[in-house]
Amino acid sequence: MKAWQYMGDHAPIQVNEVPDPEPSPTQVIIDMRAAGLCHSDIMYMETGDRAMPFLPMTQGHENAGVISALGSEVTGFQVGDVVGVCPSGVQLPTGMFTPGGFADKLAADYRDLARVPEGLDLSLAALATDAGMTSYHAMIKVGEATAGMKVGVIGFGGLGQIGARAAVLAGAEVHVAETKEDVWPLAQAAGAVDCVRDADEWATVGGNPMAGGSFDLIVDYAGFDTTQKALTAIKRGGKVVQVGLGRPTFTIATSSILGKTIEGSLGGTVEDIEELYALMLKGEIRPAYEEIAFDRIGEGLDRLKAGKVTGRLVARFGDR
Template identity: 80%
Template sequence: MKAWQYMGERKPIQLNDIPEPVPGPTQVIIDVKAAGLCHSDVMYMEVGDQAMPFLPMTQGHENAGVITALGAEVTGFKVGDVVGVCSSGVQAPLGMFTPGGFADKLAADYRDLARVPEGLDLSLAALATDAGMTSYHAMIKVGGAAKGMKVGVIGFGGLGQIGARAAVLAGAEVHVAEMKEAAWDNAREVGAVSCVKDAAEWVANPRAGGDFDLIVDYAGFDTTQKAINAVKRGGKVVQVGLGNPTFTVATNTILGKKLEGSLGGTVEDIEEVFYLMLRGEIRPGYEEIGFDEIDKGLERLKNNEVLGRLVARFGG
């Protein structure tokens, strides 16, 4: 079968012929139908030589498809079921520690499977398994966004667009900080009441925000300190984005405030997002590309040339 693999030495991803996977006792084999592309895929190639347990590594951690084979200990699923795979579940993270879904077939633990409801497009199902899960979990489960809260969203990309909408659905007043002004109309469409280019404006210009109860940083560049500055005493900053490997925080600015990291989520989070998408309450912007364009798609992500999410659709 065909698989896009990271070969090492920070070289671009490469399309290879590899053997088809065989399911372990608790695994299923999935014919991959859609796979989301994520900035984390690019990051993995920057640190992969030190972090990945073996090379080459088939990448791709945002996948949906159809079960074609079952391990001996699998329960609750059958051949033909349509599923998405939780990228932060029982099995080691896909695409970095175990082979991922930029391939014709994927082996996944059955306990990490989320059932795709009938009628949900598989591109949406794929992006919900990471972009949806991670953004929703950070905003709702970790951040606790709720009615009456003033919420800031830093980065209106693949994750931020879903996190912002989830906060709006929860009844919060949502403000967005996004450098790409081309994304501002989309931010307003999901319910954001204001947009700025730089989160620093939330302090410099009170009309653009300020006194936030919660800020979720989906960017993670020079943004964390700005979020801390803008959140009120007793408020919380949730860090999700990994744009920079390290950041510094002025000690005096964090006193009386909360800074918490959020990583991934659960199968339950994914299934909640599935149904919000199925009902049309969350409608993330995305662009479909072909399986043979995954390398070019990752390069576009690296160069910050993508609005929303990229999803590769597979043939068949």
């Protein structure tokens, strides 16, 4: 079969012929139909020689397809079931520590499978397994966004668009900070009450990080120079949920933490994915995405790295 693989030494991803996977007792084999492209794919190529347990590595961790084979201990699933794969479950994340879904077939543990409801587009099913799950989990499960809260969303990209809409559906008053003004109409269509270019515009008390602002919750899906701005903008008793990893380190004013909470959020659960599937099937969450062909995955990652993607890129496999 064909697979897009990182070979090492920071080289671009490339297509190779590799053997078809065989399932372990607790794994299924999935004929791939859709795979999302993520900034984490780029990050792992940039640090992959020390982060990946072996090379070459087949990448791709946002995966959806049709089960074509079952391991001997698999229960609750059968050949022909349409599933998405949770990348933060029992099996180490595909495309990072085990072979991923930028390939014709994928081996995945059955306990990491989310059932795709009939009628849901498989591009949505794929992107919901990471971009969707991660953003939804951070906003709803960690941030506990609810009605009456004033919520800030930093970054309205592949993750932020889903997190923002989830907060709107929860009844929160949602504000968005996003440098790309061309996506502001998308944020407003999702229910955001306003948009700003920079989260420092949310500081309401003269920019004094100790005084606190007016936000109950801010979820930072960017992680560049944004964390301090989020801490400054939340009120005493408020929370900042950190998701984005735009920079490996950042500095914050010690005084800005007092009386506030900052918590990191990573991944989510199969249940998060299936809750998102239900919302997507009803049309409540409709993230922006663009479909590309399997043979354009390398080009798609280049576009993503250059910041030339709105929403999410999803590779479709068709009848491969």
